Amino acid sequence: MxxxxxxxxxxxxxxxxxxxxxxxxxxxxxxxxxxxxxxxxxxxxxTPEHVKQAGIKAIEDNQSHYTPNPGIMPLREATAAYFNEKYHLNYKPTQVITTIGATEAISVALQTILNPDDVVIMPTPVFPIYKPITEINQGNCIMVDTSADGFILTADKLRQVLAENQAKTVKALVLVYPSNPTGVTYSRKDLEELAEVVKEAGIWVLCDEVYAELTYNGQHTSLAEIIPDQVLLVSGLSKSHAMTGWRIGYLFGPEDFVEQAVKAHQYMVTAPTDNVQFAALEAMTNGKExxxxxxxxxxxxxxxxxxxxxxxxxxxxxxxxxxxxxxxxxxxxxxxxxxxxxxxxxxxxxxxxxxxxxxxxxxxxxxxxxxxxxxxxxxxxxxxxxxxxxx
The missing domain is CATH 3.90.1150.10 (Aspartate Aminotransferase, domain 1)
Structure with missing residues (x-):
């Protein structure tokens, strides 16, 4: 036949x-x-030795089974405490989803919020991951060149872009800082000014702050401290703890967002790797420095x-x-x-x-x-x- x-x-x-x-x-x-x-x-x-040993012990203890979809609760508790302490945040453990690296956190976040033809604003230059993930999830992108403003998105520029696209459904802004590729970051003043525009526009901000601990000029400020109800915060252990191959990331957000996002996460990966979560727990508990x-x-x-x-x-x-x-x-x-x-x-x-x-x-x-x-x-x-x- x-x-x-x-x-x-x-x-x-x-x-x-x-x-x-x-x-x-x-x-x-x-x-x-x-x-x-x-x-x-x-x-x-x-990877720090104490973190490696925790991973080895988890394997020896037969931590090789399914865990709850958003991750084991001790890790979610430790992660919330870690980020709350370092960046003056106020997350509950139930507002944390443990993901397979920051990449999965980005995918889950965008899949959760985007409807067909929704628009995501992306300041550029930017690491080329956010645009394809947006497009796979039926969204459209507006790329905003920031090179004339020292590679940061100013509040005035964001307001201008929103005004020029009033006929479109702008759903979110992507903000990556410290930046890959430029290394540029945002000051508290920059963020407070952007936050005012974001509140006026009623949009989400997907904040990829995976390099937060590698901030050299003062303390990193998270936009999640300023407008927590509109921020979807992405982070992970790849850069801060040299754990790229372990594939552990985190997605934080308001409780109503997490209720929806855990569905996307569940059907994407089921749950994070069991023994790796115990290594991450050690990093979050005893690896703060x-x-x-x-x-x-x-x-x-x-x-x-x-x-x-x-x-x-x-x-x-x-x-x-x-x-x-x-x-x-x-x-x-x-x-x-x-x-x-x-x-x-x-x-x-x-x-x-x-x-x-x-x-x-x-x-x-x-x-x-x-x-x-x-x-x-x-x-x-x-x-x-x-x-x-x-x-």
Missing amino acids: KAVPIKDKFNHKIEKIAVSDIRQFDTEVSSIPGIIKLTLGEPDFN DSQVMKAEYLKRREFLQAELAEAGFEVASPDGAFYLFAKIPAQFEPDSWAFVRRLAKEAKVALIPGISFGPGGEGYVRLSYAASMENLTEVAKRIKAFVAAN
Whole structure:
């Protein structure tokens, strides 16, 4: 019998999106002999020993079963206490969902709030995850270039964008800070001004604050402290505790939101991994200062690399957090970030990410991750300076 072709074979939304070009480029350059990659946001530290031991003990204790959908209650209690203490928040344990990394938290949040053709405002440059997740969930995006305002979204700009799109159903604003890719963050004053516009507009704010503990210029302020009823707060342990591979994230929100979000979470992943939650519990209970050692080292690397790049002729956005530098390509080169990073990889054996990968406002820039050893950063600086000098 002849097989009948499957009609309309794939989800049209999936067909229209692409695999991250950041990952594609990282794979592309990995085969170059002697290449040093500053491409991915992957801490070069190991998970703290006490956290690892808690994970091992959980396995030995046969913590290998289904847990409640939003995670074990001791972890939700410890997580609420941890974030409340650090960032002056007021979350109950029932307002926390434990997720499979921050990525799942973003997916759950957007799936929970979006109806077909709802609009999400995204300040750019921004890590290229929020737009495809929005589109998969039948939403539309308005990308707002912030490069003229020091890579922050001002209250005036947000008010202008809302006024220009009154005919559309604007449902949410995405705010990522400290920022990937720029390292720029928002002051309390910035956030208070944005909060006034958000309240007037009656929209959600999806706040990805996964780099909060890597804030270098003063204390991180969460928008959830200012307008908790309108904030969906995303965080996790990947950056603060060097636990990228453990895949633990958190989603906080108002109680009525959590009641709905737990459904999306349940049907997406059932529940978080059992033994990993006990490692996370140890991190939340006894690892409140674990990030400080890493933060101090990142700060040294930032100062070194920023100075070296300035000497080579790069202008760098104000890197107040995370572990990235967003550097403007020197004037003697064409501002084609793909052409620049491909030449740099081939001729200098240094791999960076092109700024255009992060959307409007990113062209003409490159992103460097300084989550790498000082030995590698020293060699990278040497190679970049020689490459620029030769051109």
